[in-house]
Amino acid sequence: MKFGVIVFPGSNCDNDAFYLLKRILNVSVEFVWHKETNLSKFDALVIPGGFSYGDYLRCGSMASKSKIIDSVVKFAKSGGLLLGI
Numbered sequence: 001m002k003f004g005v006i007v008f009p010g011s012n013c014d015n016d017a018f019y020l021l022k023r024i025l026n027v028s029v030e031f032v033w034h035k036e037t038n039l040s041k042f043d044a045l046v047i048p049g050g051f052s053y054g055d056y057l058r059c060g061s062m063a064s065k066s067k068i069i070d071s072v073v074k075f076a077k078s079g080g081l082l083l084g085i
Contacts, residue, residue, distance in 0.1 A: 004032040004042040006072070008063050013048035013085055021046070034066040044081035045072060 003021050007014045014031065021029040032039070039045065063069070076082045 001027055001043045002041060003027055003029040003044045003046060004039060005029060005046045005048060006032050006034060006068060007048075008034045008066065011048055017046045017048045017085065032068070034063070034068050036068055037071045039068075039071050039075045039080070042075070042080070044083065045075060047072070047082070047084040049085035 005014050005017045005021070018029055018031060021027050030042075032042075032045070072082065
């Protein structure tokens with residue numbers, strides 16, 4: 001199973017999620033920059049918590065405008081596993 005950990009500017013839990021998947025669970029994992037649109041090589045995605053775009057008001061709303069979000073929605077609707085923190 002191949003995992004992708006989505007990275008937004010300023011997010012602070014992406015490294016923790018990557019470490020857990022790679023070192024503790026020993027699964028295949030890659031970081032996925034928020035401007036990516038092709039998620040076809042992943043079986044599961046992690047959207048880490050923390051402060052996407054820094055510690056600012058409405059950071060989730062700002063992250064929702066990233067290019068990757070449409071691909072994440074399609075991924076989930078097609079049966080892909082998705083974990084949001």
